[in-house]
Amino acid sequence: DSGVTQTPKHLITATGQRVTLRCSPRSGDLSVYWYQQSLDQGLQFLIQYYNGEERAKGNILERFSAQQFPDLHSELNLSSLELGDSALYFCASSVGGQAGTDTQYFGPGTRLTVL
């Protein structure tokens, strides 16, 4: 167990709908990252937050948005869902900070199925 929690574990919805995925980082971690993993694909970085502020953006669609709350949990909002959005969505957390390197620990993921 990495200490990162994600809910829900599974989500089935229809095209055009909107869903919210939730992530709670490890205790003490200030950075949260979101990744998308489609079937037989690698891990695509979506977005990073550090202590409530957006730090970096990757291949995140305009239909997707995220935020990090004062208690440091984060939510990823996916709207106008398409079949191609079906994937595993992982959250990771790290200590964060301005300098140095830190390890990212992944949550168990949310499997999103768009029908």
Place this chain on the structure above:
Amino acid sequence: GENVEQHPSTLSVQEGDSAVIKCTYSDSASNYFPWYKQELGKRPQLIIDIRSNVGEKKDQRIAVTLNKTAKHFSLHITETQPEDSAVYFCASLLSGSARQLTFGSGTQLTVLP
């Protein structure tokens, strides 16, 4: 931006043999290189990492080597066991304020009993 290439995409070895997975990165400013193991439907789990001021790191049966000049790093698994079967991802992280990991495309390792 950073680009990470990983080879091979699939690797089959006999139990007890060694397995080697190689990655190259493009940005010389990268300074942290983790390796993750992912079993089917599970989360990526960190198995070993190396920082740019170190050339080699070992942890029991696994080791990672880094060649900064050539910009490549490798994962070595010795005495492979069936439970080592999984997808392995390498990654690199650029120094600076953004802590964005760039992942390789993954290697499906199968250890045959």
